[in-house]
Amino acid sequence: xxxxxxxxxxxxxxxxxxxxxxGGALHGAxxxxxxxxxxxxxxxxxxxxxTGLSPSAHARSSEANxxxxxxxxxxGPDRPIxxxxxxxxxxxxxxxxxxxxxxxxxxxxxxxxYRLRFPELSQEDIADAxxxxxSSFGIEQLGCLIGCSMGGMNALAYLLRHPGSARGHVNVSxxxxxxxxxxxxxxxxxxxxxxxxxxxxGDYSEDTYPEAGMRIxxxxxxxxxxxxxxxxxxxxxxxxxxxxxxxxxxxxEFQVESYLEGHARRFIRQFDPNCxxxxxxxxxxxxxxxxxxxxxxxxxxxxxxxSAVSVGVETDILFPLEQQQQIAEGLRAGGAQVQxxxxxxxxxxxxxxxxxxxxxxxxxxxxxxx
Amino acid sequence: xxxxxxxxxxxxxxxxxxxxxxGGALHGAxxxxxxxxxxxxxxxxxxxxxTGLSPSAHARSSEANxxxxxxxxxxGPDRPIxxxxxxxxxxxxxxxxxxxxxxxxxxxxxxxxYRLRFPELSQEDIADAxxxxxSSFGIEQLGCLIGCSMGGMNALAYLLRHPGSARGHVNVSxxxxxxxxxxxxxxxxxxxxxxxxxxxxGDYSEDTYPEAGMRIxxxxxxxxxxxxxxxxxxxxxxxxxxxxxxxxxxxxEFQVESYLEGHARRFIRQFDPNCxxxxxxxxxxxxxxxxxxxxxxxxxxxxxxxSAVSVGVETDILFPLEQQQQIAEGLRAGGAQVQxxxxxxxxxxxxxxxxxxxxxxxxxxxxxxx
Numbered sequence: 001x002x003x004x005x006x007x008x009x010x011x012x013x014x015x016x017x018x019x020x021x022x023g024g025a026l027h028g029a030x031x032x033x034x035x036x037x038x039x040x041x042x043x044x045x046x047x048x049x050x051t052g053l054s055p056s057a058h059a060r061s062s063e064a065n066x067x068x069x070x071x072x073x074x075x076g077p078d079r080p081i082x083x084x085x086x087x088x089x090x091x092x093x094x095x096x097x098x099x100x101x102x103x104x105x106x107x108x109x110x111x112x113x114y115r116l117r118f119p120e121l122s123q124e125d126i127a128d129a130x131x132x133x134x135s136s137f138g139i140e141q142l143g144c145l146i147g148c149s150m151g152g153m154n155a156l157a158y159l160l161r162h163p164g165s166a167r168g169h170v171n172v173s174x175x176x177x178x179x180x181x182x183x184x185x186x187x188x189x190x191x192x193x194x195x196x197x198x199x200x201x202g203d204y205s206e207d208t209y210p211e212a213g214m215r216i217x218x219x220x221x222x223x224x225x226x227x228x229x230x231x232x233x234x235x236x237x238x239x240x241x242x243x244x245x246x247x248x249x250x251x252x253e254f255q256v257e258s259y260l261e262g263h264a265r266r267f268i269r270q271f272d273p274n275c276x277x278x279x280x281x282x283x284x285x286x287x288x289x290x291x292x293x294x295x296x297x298x299x300x301x302x303x304x305x306x307s308a309v310s311v312g313v314e315t316d317i318l319f320p321l322e323q324q325q326q327i328a329e330g331l332r333a334g335g336a337q338v339q340x341x342x343x344x345x346x347x348x349x350x351x352x353x354x355x356x357x358x359x360x361x362x363x364x365x366x367x368x369x370x
Numbered sequence: 371x372x373x374x375x376x377x378x379x380x381x382x383x384x385x386x387x388x389x390x391x392x393g394g395a396l397h398g399a400x401x402x403x404x405x406x407x408x409x410x411x412x413x414x415x416x417x418x419x420x421t422g423l424s425p426s427a428h429a430r431s432s433e434a435n436x437x438x439x440x441x442x443x444x445x446g447p448d449r450p451i452x453x454x455x456x457x458x459x460x461x462x463x464x465x466x467x468x469x470x471x472x473x474x475x476x477x478x479x480x481x482x483x484y485r486l487r488f489p490e491l492s493q494e495d496i497a498d499a500x501x502x503x504x505s506s507f508g509i510e511q512l513g514c515l516i517g518c519s520m521g522g523m524n525a526l527a528y529l530l531r532h533p534g535s536a537r538g539h540v541n542v543s544x545x546x547x548x549x550x551x552x553x554x555x556x557x558x559x560x561x562x563x564x565x566x567x568x569x570x571x572g573d574y575s576e577d578t579y580p581e582a583g584m585r586i587x588x589x590x591x592x593x594x595x596x597x598x599x600x601x602x603x604x605x606x607x608x609x610x611x612x613x614x615x616x617x618x619x620x621x622x623e624f625q626v627e628s629y630l631e632g633h634a635r636r637f638i639r640q641f642d643p644n645c646x647x648x649x650x651x652x653x654x655x656x657x658x659x660x661x662x663x664x665x666x667x668x669x670x671x672x673x674x675x676x677s678a679v680s681v682g683v684e685t686d687i688l689f690p691l692e693q694q695q696q697i698a699e700g701l702r703a704g705g706a707q708v709q710x711x712x713x714x715x716x717x718x719x720x721x722x723x724x725x726x727x728x729x730x731x732x733x734x735x736x737x738x739x740x
Contacts, residue, residue: 120619178607179598179602180598180601180602180604180606180607180624180625180626181597181598181601181602181626183607183624183626184593184626184630185593187622187624187627187630188590188630191585191586192586194620195582195586212565215561215565216558216561216562216586219554219561220558220590223551223555223558227551228550228687231549231550232549232550234550235550236550237547237550237553249486252557253654254550254553254557256550256551256553256554256557257553257557260554260557260558277620281620284623284624287607317598320598
């Protein structure tokens with residue numbers, strides 16, 4: 001039951017009470033964030049980056065924290081998101097466990113973790129909290145709002161709920177609503193956690209962390225974040241060396257099994273299981289159609305932007321390319337100049353994190369056009 | 371720890387000892403099977419159907435068991451696999467729990483279940499046991515060998531290890547070797563079972579059945595057996611009625627979640643977890659390249675058939691279409707007339723079980739051509 005806060009993180013106190021879309025409110029809540037670059041006197045050069053489910057606000061290294069960030073090669077001087085021109089903000093999502101208030105944070109009433117006392121979390125709450133952070137800098141309109149994966153969902157919520165809040169927008173492997181295949185995957189991840197006896201209705205400790213459930217949830221995530229075609233070339237049927245194998249009749253034998261295990265080991269005990277449940281469910285609930293009388297297209301057409309890019313990859317099975325095409329078409333109907341960019345990356349949903357060779361030039365060129 | 375044997379099942383005593391490919395041997399083992407139609411005096415009208423991971427030998431209803439079989443609409447008088455012409459045999463796979471000897475069966479030494487004392491199982495063992503069953507009818511050559519899913523793997527093993535054993539072949543959503551994405555999925559299913567404390571190293575009872583692990587394994591299976599596109603049309607974002615929802619903060623809310631739950635409920639306690647582990651791992655191990663000096667193509671070219679069909683569907687993520695194309699090309703190189711049939715079914719890997727409208731005419735026409 002721990003929060004995992006990178007060095008150099010800054011904190012923004014959210015308005016209190018902070019009302020939540022599905023009911024209830026947070027008192028004394030905060031957002032963890034980092035910034036890079038300098039805000040111009042006119043406050044018109046800001047970029048906000050909304051993250052996927054698990055990243056912290058540490059998108060790039062800094063003096064205070066020289067560890068590489070999760071989008072290190074994308075952000076910096078002369079990089080695609082050029083900090084010589086832009087003032088870049090990245091926040092840990094509300095409900096997360098990397099410094100922003102979430103189920104692992106202390107409840108103001110008793111100082112004990114919220115756990116399941118945390119109110120139901122929606123993508124809209126994540127968006128509203130980020131908007132409050134941006135406003136606190138005196139920024140009326142972002143130069144560009146960038147949302148990746150889950151961040152692509154709450155970026156749309158941000159634009160829908162705060163008209164005129166951004167001039168440009170990059171939606172990276174996002175979706176305007178959760179599709180049933182993705183809901184099924186996430187439901188299964190949550191079930192693995194909830195079935196772990198250590199989860200115990202959310203009441204676990206460091207010593208009773210639901211490691212088995214988190215292990216399954218993370219590995220299933222990795223399976224859906226990557227692609228069969230990438231693994232075919234990367235792992236094939238290569239075996240582990242004899243000394244790497246476990247002494248177990250069904251132990252790991254193939255490299256791909258060891259790869260998944262490595263991913264799980266780097267994740268479990270670094271992420272709070274209750275936060276995982278809340279963030280995961282909030283994605284299932286997200287449906288931009290709520291803002292368009294039941295129509296995603298009508299909702300997206302209400303968003304007024306100067307221009308936008310909606311980018312995705314063919315091999316993404318979790319946020320399939322049709323969803324990025326839907327975003328592009330909807331935003332175009334709203335009057336923006338919109339580029340739909342289907343990329344050839346073999347790495348599936350995670351491509352934006354690793355295939356900077358393809359994503360970097362695209363996003364860099366778009367930002368220069370603004 | 372139970373076997374699940376349909377009424378009307380017949381049994382064939384395997385040669386004893388029955389040597390296993392990866393070492394060891396079974397003593398007093400048997401195969402459960404059913405037949406439909408009549409064997410011709412020349413014994414030249416036999417079809418053997420090899421099943422996927424979980425089905426029993428009950429592929430079609432019979433007088434002894436009027437329950438619909440797992441391929442009911444495919445088999446019968448004037449059906450695609452026409453029992454007026456063909457003598458049809460279907461066996462429960464060796465290592466399964468529907469009457470054939472497997473990890474849930476009594477060990478001859480002590481009458482207690484084998485559990486993990488069962489020797490390592492391979493697709494080749496399943497093939498060899500089925501070949502022994504076919505030979506027991508005095509059949510030297512099958513008119514056609516049909517293998518579905520896992521059965522498509524061990525059908526290739528059958529043809530490779532028993533040259534001249536079939537004139538025709540239908541490989542349905544099969545593969546000549548396990549791909550890393552599929553290995554990853556199966557590894558995760560096995561891990562879910564093994565992490566369930568009730569699994570207990572394979573030593574569970576009816577009262578301590580590892581239900582949580584089997585639930586995750588089955589649901590993950592169903593996710594990979596179907597397709598995102600089918601679910602998009604079938605479930606969309608439809609919610610359950612309020613009275614169908616669970617009283618749980620992360621309980622099922624969407625129809626797709628309830629659908630998965632229904633699948634899990636029909637499976638758990640109807641399938642033995644140790645059998646699941648053995649059959650699952652045997653698929654990872656299968657690699658026809660072992661019979662071609664490291665080359666799948668070379669191995670398949672060794673198979674001599676009059677003709678064959680290799681059929682699959684675009685939406686299959688577990689046994690992707692490239693694998694059925696590889697089989698078609700390999701068998702063609704061996705001199706057979708081969709039809710590669712990519713079908714348009716939206717139902718993914720499971721399409722052969724449900725999309726009889728597409729699979730039926732294809733298989734029926736092929737069998738009439740023999």
